[in-house]
Amino acid sequence: MDWTDSAAADEARRGNQQAFRVLVERHSHAVFRLAFRMTGNEQDAEDMVQETFLRAYKQLQRFDGRAAFGTWLYRICANCSLDLLRSRQSRREAQPPETGNESVHWLDRVAAREPSPERLTQSSQIADLLQPALKRLSATERAAFILRHYEGCDIEEIARTLGVQANAAKHSVFRAVQKLRRALEPAWGAIR
Amino acid sequence: MSHLDEEQLVEAYYAPDEQSRMHMRGCPECRAAFERVQEHLDALRDYPVPERGPGYGGEVWKRLLPQLPPVRKPRAWLRLWLMAPAFATLLAMAFVAGMLTQRKAQLVGTPASTRERVLLIAMNRHLERSQIILSEIANGSTAVLDFPREQERARDLLDDNRLLRQAALRDGDAADASLLDELERVLLDVANSPAEMPSRDLEALQNRIDNEGLVFKVRVRSSDVRFKGQQL
Ligand SMILES: [Zn+2]
Numbered sequence: 001m002d003w004t005d006s007a008a009a010d011e012a013r014r015g016n017q018q019a020f021r022v023l024v025e026r027h028s029h030a031v032f033r034l035a036f037r038m039t040g041n042e043q044d045a046e047d048m049v050q051e052t053f054l055r056a057y058k059q060l061q062r063f064d065g066r067a068a069f070g071t072w073l074y075r076i077c078a079n080c081s082l083d084l085l086r087s088r089q090s091r092r093e094a095q096p097p098e099t100g101n102e103s104v105h106w107l108d109r110v111a112a113r114e115p116s117p118e119r120l121t122q123s124s125q126i127a128d129l130l131q132p133a134l135k136r137l138s139a140t141e142r143a144a145f146i147l148r149h150y151e152g153c154d155i156e157e158i159a160r161t162l163g164v165q166a167n168a169a170k171h172s173v174f175r176a177v178q179k180l181r182r183a184l185e186p187a188w189g190a191i192r
Numbered sequence: 193m194s195h196l197d198e199e200q201l202v203e204a205y206y207a208p209d210e211q212s213r214m215h216m217r218g219c220p221e222c223r224a225a226f227e228r229v230q231e232h233l234d235a236l237r238d239y240p241v242p243e244r245g246p247g248y249g250g251e252v253w254k255r256l257l258p259q260l261p262p263v264r265k266p267r268a269w270l271r272l273w274l275m276a277p278a279f280a281t282l283l284a285m286a287f288v289a290g291m292l293t294q295r296k297a298q299l300v301g302t303p304a305s306t307r308e309r310v311l312l313i314a315m316n317r318h319l320e321r322s323q324i325i326l327s328e329i330a331n332g333s334t335a336v337l338d339f340p341r342e343q344e345r346a347r348d349l350l351d352d353n354r355l356l357r358q359a360a361l362r363d364g365d366a367a368d369a370s371l372l373d374e375l376e377r378v379l380l381d382v383a384n385s386p387a388e389m390p391s392r393d394l395e396a397l398q399n400r401i402d403n404e405g406l407v408f409k410v411r412v413r414s415s416d417v418r419f420k421g422q423q424l
Binding site for chain 1 (some may be wrong): 198199202203206207229231232233235236237238239240241242244248249250252253255256257259260261323324327328330331332333336337402405407408411412419422
C-alpha cells in the first residue's frame with residue numbers, strides 16, 4: 001500500500017493494523033541498525049526492535065505528527081536501548097566483576113567469518129578497540145555519541161531523546177569522543 | 193584569542209561555526225589539532241552492522257503481531273493529562289492534602305476512581321520533572337551545570353514529593369513510597385548544597401545517583417505510570 005508515513009500512522013491510530021504493518025516493514029532495517037549500534041549485540045538489538053515497535057504501537061495516540069514518524073520511532077528505539085544499557089550498568093555495578101561470560105559480539109563474529117591476516121590493518125585495530133571502548137562509556141555518553149556520530153542527530157534532538165538540556169547533551173557527546181580517542185590511542189599511530 | 197580546546201574542536205567537527213573556522217584559518221596549531229580530531233572521528237565511521245535480508249520487515253511484523261494490544265482511543269481525562277499538567281498537579285495536590293475529602297465518598301468505590309487517575313497524573317508529572325533534573329545533574333560538570341537553577345527546581349519538587357510519598361504510604365504502596373523516599377533524599381541534598389558546588393561534591397552526588405540507579409528507576413516507574421494511565 002502506498003501510504004505516506006503520516007497517513008499510515010493516522011490509519012494505524014484508528015485501529016488499522018495493516019497500516020501499522022506498513023510502518024514496521026518500512027522502518028525495521030533502520031531501527032535495527034540504530035539498536036545494534038546502541039547495544040553492540042545482535043540479540044539485544046532484535047529485542048530492542050520488538051520493544052520499539054510495541055511501545056510505538058501502544059503510544060500511537062501520542063504521536064502528534066509534529067516530527068517525522070521515523071524520527072519519533074528512532075527516539076523510542078534510542079530510549080528503549082538506553083533503558084537496557086542503564087539497567088545493565090546498574091546491575092553490573094551491583095555485582096562482582098564479570099567472569100568473561102558475556103554474549104557474543106559482532107567483533108567475534110566478524111573475526112570468525114573473516115580470519116584473514118590482512119585484517120590486522122588499521123581499520124581492524126580500530127574495530128578491535130572500538131567495541132570495548134564503547135562499552136566503557138556511560139549509557140548516556142554512548143547514546144549521545146551514537147546518535148551524533150552515526151545517526152547524524154543534532155544536539156537539540158539528542159537532548160530531547162535523553163531528556164536533558166542541550167548543554168548536557170553536547171557535553172556527553174564530547175566526553176564520549178574524548179574517552180574514545182584516549183582508548184583508541186594505540187590505533188592512531190597506524191593512521192599516520 | 194586563545195586556542196580552541198578539545199571540546200571546541202569536536203564541536204567544530206560536527207557543527208563548525210564561523211568563529212572556530214576563522215580561528216583555524218589563522219592558526220596552524222589549531223588547524224593541525226583539528227585535522228587530528230577529524231582523522232580519528234572519520235576512522236570511527238566504519239561500525240559494521242550485521243546484514244538483514246529484504247524480508248526482515250516481514251519477519252519483525254510476524255513476531256510482533258501476537259503481542260499487539262487493541263488500540264484505544266484517548267479518553268477525555270487523558271487529554272487533560274496531555275494538555276494541562278500544571279492544573280492536574282494542583283488538583284492532585286489539593287486532593288492528596290485532603291481538601292476534597294468531603295467528596296471522597298462519591299469517588300472511592302468506582303472502578304479506576306477519579307482519585308487514582310488524579311494521583312497517576314500527579315505522579316507522572318512529578319517523575320518526568322524529577323527525571324530531567326536527575327539526568328542533568330548526573331551528566332553535567334560544574335562548568336556546564338546551572339546549579340542554582342537546579343536547586344530551585346529541586347526545592348519546587350520537594351513539596352510534591354512529600355505529598356506523593358505520604359499518599360503512597362497511605363495506600364500501602366511500599367515500592368512507590370521507597371522510590372519517592374530515595375528521590376526525596378537526593379532532592380534534599382541538591383536543594384541544601386552550596387550554590388557554588390565544588391566539583392568533588394558534585395562528583396559524590398553524581399556517584400550516589402549512579403549507584404542507586406535512580407535515573408533508571410524513575411524512568412521505568414514513570415513509563416509504568418504513563419502506561420497504567422492509558423489503560424484506565
Ligand atoms: Zn589556535
